[in-house]
Amino acid sequence: MSTRATAKKPAKAAADRHRTPAGPGQPRPSRHFAVVGAGIAGVACARTLVQAGHKVTLFERNDAAGGRMASVDTAFGRFDSGAQYFTVRDPRFALALENAPGVCKRWSANLVRVLDAHGRVAEAALPSLEPHWVAQPGMDSLVARWAAPLGNSLVTGTRVTNIEPDALDAKRWQLRTAGADDSQHVYSGFDAVLLAVPPAGARALLGEGKLSATLARKIEPVRIAPCWTLMIAFPQANQPNMSHLGPQWNAARSTHHRVAWLARESSKPGREPVERWTLQASATWSQEHLRDAPSRVEAKLLRAFAEITGIHATPAHAQAICWNEAQTQVPVGTTHLWDAKARIGIAGDWCTGHRVEDAFLSGLSLALDVI
Numbered sequence: 001m002s003t004r005a006t007a008k009k010p011a012k013a014a015a016d017r018h019r020t021p022a023g024p025g026q027p028r029p030s031r032h033f034a035v036v037g038a039g040i041a042g043v044a045c046a047r048t049l050v051q052a053g054h055k056v057t058l059f060e061r062n063d064a065a066g067g068r069m070a071s072v073d074t075a076f077g078r079f080d081s082g083a084q085y086f087t088v089r090d091p092r093f094a095l096a097l098e099n100a101p102g103v104c105k106r107w108s109a110n111l112v113r114v115l116d117a118h119g120r121v122a123e124a125a126l127p128s129l130e131p132h133w134v135a136q137p138g139m140d141s142l143v144a145r146w147a148a149p150l151g152n153s154l155v156t157g158t159r160v161t162n163i164e165p166d167a168l169d170a171k172r173w174q175l176r177t178a179g180a181d182d183s184q185h186v187y188s189g190f191d192a193v194l195l196a197v198p199p200a201g202a203r204a205l206l207g208e209g210k211l212s213a214t215l216a217r218k219i220e221p222v223r224i225a226p227c228w229t230l231m232i233a234f235p236q237a238n239q240p241n242m243s244h245l246g247p248q249w250n251a252a253r254s255t256h257h258r259v260a261w262l263a264r265e266s267s268k269p270g271r272e273p274v275e276r277w278t279l280q281a282s283a284t285w286s287q288e289h290l291r292d293a294p295s296r297v298e299a300k301l302l303r304a305f306a307e308i309t310g311i312h313a314t315p316a317h318a319q320a321i322c323w324n325e326a327q328t329q330v331p332v333g334t335t336h337l338w339d340a341k342a343r344i345g346i347a348g349d350w351c352t353g354h355r356v357e358d359a360f361l362s363g364l365s366l367a368l369d370v371i
């Protein structure tokens with residue numbers, strides 16, 4: 001690099017050095033990536049980039065990594081408030097799980113289908129085609145384990161609010177962020193920005209297409225349904241000679257008009273024994289009741305729970321939460337998106353599906369593409 005070049009602004013000179021093209025056989029220079037969103041997709045993406053020798057700053061608006069692989073602690077034990085379990089179909093996901101020994105356990109979900117026809121409830125065992133896996137002690141534990149080696153590269157409690165050209169080097173990006181206390185910061189010097197957030201957030205951060213019209217066009221058709229979730233605990237069921245209340249199954253897919261899924265949390269490995277259930281409302285019902293108060297949703301879902309399970313006892317704990325973006329209905333159709341010209345990428349389960357494994361593979365493939 002000439003003396004004249006180094007006499008430029010120090011930041012510009014550093015940027016030039018950074019971009020020196022690698023010669024044949026030489027390792028490619030390390031780049032600095034901003035990854036937004038520390039769900040399983042963002043963490044898989046960030047880990048892969050770091051392993052390839054790149055610098056990563058991973059931004060997460062919540063206090064911890066996990067995203068929709070979420071667990072809620074209560075006085076009666078933990079609930080998986082988002083993903084209930086996962087399945088493993090791809091060898092790359094299987095290999096990654098092998099590298100986190102002891103975190104995941106097989107769950108004997110004893111899954112049934114509950115049919116609500118003419119007011120009568122019938123049960124039909126669903127053939128268990130593939131094992132159900134859960135992380136322990138909660139579903140968030142897997143992402144937490146994978147995020148641990150990232151150390152200070154994971155910046156939690158920090159919501160990315162804007163992506164804009166770097167004030168010192170227009171060929172790079174800088175990110176504006178807001179903390180929980182509304183404190184604002186600017187992080188600069190990123191060679192690329194990788195969004196691993198649900199679609200509404202990705203659309204907003206793309207400035208409705210101003211940063212990449214290509215990406216905005218590709219994610220426009222994506223649709224993702226909300227999900228009201230109810231978590232209830234019955235400590236009274238754990239009396240001597242009473243192993244649990246109600247049905248013999250631990251999980252059910254339901255055709256009840258309000259409820260799509262029920263799971264006995266206490267049947268999952270590594271959980272507290274207090275009888276606890278999680279219910280997920282159907283996508284249609286969740287959409288219709290999106291604006292309802294949690295107390296109203298709680299009452300309606302409790303009634304549905306009693307109809308399906310025959311448990312009419314009053315729970316000692318009940319909490320309803322709403323996921324505004326829960327399950328993909330129309331995906332992008334490719335594992336990830338990468339606009340090399342804009343230097344912006346997108347990953348998340350919603351690229352191909354609605355499962356934990358889809359999210360992992362999406363984050364992994366985006367990282368491999370940009371490397």
Ligand SMILES: Cc1cc2nc3c(=O)[nH]c(=O)nc-3n(C[C@H](O)[C@H](O)[C@H](O)COP(=O)(O)OP(=O)(O)OC[C@H]3O[C@@H](n4cnc5c(N)ncnc54)[C@H](O)[C@@H]3O)c2cc1C
Binds near residue numbers: 041085087159
């Ligand atoms: C109720 C429910 C039940 C489910 N059940 C199952 C199941 O049984 N099996 C299964 O395989 N899958 C299930 N899923 C789906 C599974 O949870 C997802 O596929 C997976 O967790 C998605 O991971 P992700 O990394 O793509 O996105 P997310 O987990 O949504 O991660 C995105 C992250 O980005 C963060 N973020 C968003 N905006 C910003 C911002 N501006 N700045 C900083 N951070 C930001 C969020 O806080 C979040 O941590 C379920 C999901 C829900 C909601």
